[in-house]
Amino acid sequence: QVQLVESGGGSVQAGGSLKLSCEVPGRTFFLWDMGWFRQAPGKQQRTFVGGVSKTQGRTLYTDDVKDRFTISKDDAKKTMYLQMNNPKPEDTARYYCAVGPEVRRPQLPYGYETWGRGTQVTVSS
Numbered sequence: 001q002v003q004l005v006e007s008g009g010g011s012v013q014a015g016g017s018l019k020l021s022c023e024v025p026g027r028t029f030f031l032w033d034m035g036w037f038r039q040a041p042g043k044q045q046r047t048f049v050g051g052v053s054k055t056q057g058r059t060l061y062t063d064d065v066k067d068r069f070t071i072s073k074d075d076a077k078k079t080m081y082l083q084m085n086n087p088k089p090e091d092t093a094r095y096y097c098a099v100g101p102e103v104r105r106p107q108l109p110y111g112y113e114t115w116g117r118g119t120q121v122t123v124s125s
Contacts, residue, residue: 002026002114004097009119012087020082020119022097029078030054033103035112036071036082038093038121046096051106052080060106065091087123094118 008020024032035051050061050071059071070083080097098112105111 002028002032002099004099004114004116006095006097006116006119009095009121011122011124012084014088014123014125015086018084018087018121020084020095020097020121022080022082022116024078024080024099026078029075031101032099033101033106033112034071034073034080034097034099035103035106036080037096037098037109038091039096039118040090040093046109048107048109049082049095051103053103053106062107084121087121089123089125092121092123094120 002024005023012018033054036049037046038049039046048062049065050069052059052071052073068086072081096115096118098115100112103111
């Protein structure tokens, strides 16, 4: 089973920027639909942040982060990124990347097969 490794989390001031990475080792990087989710403090649910499809690299974002966050992929490095610009305190959460071979509804977590352990992002005002 593929193992995902997130990195890049930390503390950032509101209005700054932060870039998260999700490494997907192995030879199957191009076979995965990928997504970012987050779990806010005190919340049990992981909510959708954004995703990128394996075909054509189409991206989708939740309205909360649209125009502030950008997802990209580097096939050579087998890594997906989440560029967080102008983060807000309400973006504070643990961020998870997830992959699945055929994710039909990317906003829903159950469609993803494998999850990383997450990386903490704390945004101060």
